[in-house]
Amino acid sequence: MNAQFKKGVLELIVLESVKNKDMYGYELVEEVSKVIDVNEGTIYPLLRRLTNEQYFETYLVESSEGPPRKYYHLTAKGVLYSNALFKEWDAFQAKVNEFFRGVEHE
């Protein structure tokens, strides 16, 4: 898939994934990989940025295997942001699809 497409929509996918359920990095990467194929490393800069912008907050949970896991939780600010972004995406993709359908029918 076009790298520019991925880049644009990755943030929304991450936000929406965490909205349903708090997740730790690895889990989130697996979740995102179901939808789009990205370099696994690229999710973490995004997570860090969203955390620094206070859309996420993190907490540690002890794990039976290995070091404690850092879970990401969507804050209230994050929920608002995510909803706004989703609306934007929805309108955008509807418009684009409409345009393509129009072109097809011509």
Next chain:
Amino acid sequence: MNKEEFITQLKKSISILDDSEQQYFVEEYTQHIDMKMSQGMSEEEAVKEMGPVEELSKEILESYHVKINALEDQKAKSIDYKKFFGKIKNQADKIYGKMAADCKKFASGIKKFLTALKDFCPKPLKRNHNENVTEEISGIPENTGASANAGVSSREGTAFAERKQGGFFREIGRMIKGFFRGIKELVKGCLRGMTWLAGRCFYIALWCLLIMWNAFCIGAGIIGIFFTAVFIFLVGLFLVMLTQGYPTAGFTLCALGASVSTGSLVVGCFILTRWKITKDEKPEGGEVNV
């Protein structure tokens, strides 16, 4: 690439970030790779799935709004230094190569001369030896009486002697020619080496001259500045005295003239400094750029 290398490289490429931020990425990536490995993936594969370090670090830095071009500019600068030293090295190699080629030519000239000399020297000895042999051969039939074999050998002997007799002058001619050719090559090699050396020396001498000239100009300029200042001071002094009623009009004019002339001398000195030698293809063609 194994995990440790990956982490080290990553850390190095995001070293501009705060320690806590670096720590975050190191921890998360380490944990991620560990988890992959615990699910049966090999270390190499797990690292590969993360994507290339350059891309990751770029993405990380971008998420902090770091101007990546600035970092690349810094890199480019350091590369420029490399280029600069590479240039110097190339120049040195060129000079060295030229020198080596000239030395080789010089050596081959000497070699040719020596071969010619060798050709010239031992030939008469060889000839004597051959003459002895032919004498022996022609002597055989005399001692052992007439026989068919002896007849053949004596005929061969005389033929050889004739051939030898006719070839002797040709041989000498060839030797002399070779000798002169050798000398010619030697002289050519010497000359070539000397011209090259002279060219280099000339170039270096030109540089020295240039530096001396510049030193002279700057020195004169600085002295000139001093005198100009003194004369301007004197102009002021005499002007003040003139207004006080002293008869110093002539002195004032003199000082004014002197200050103007020293001033122009200073300007002239600095204009006359030269910092470049225009270099033709060959350094011996170097000239002061006027």
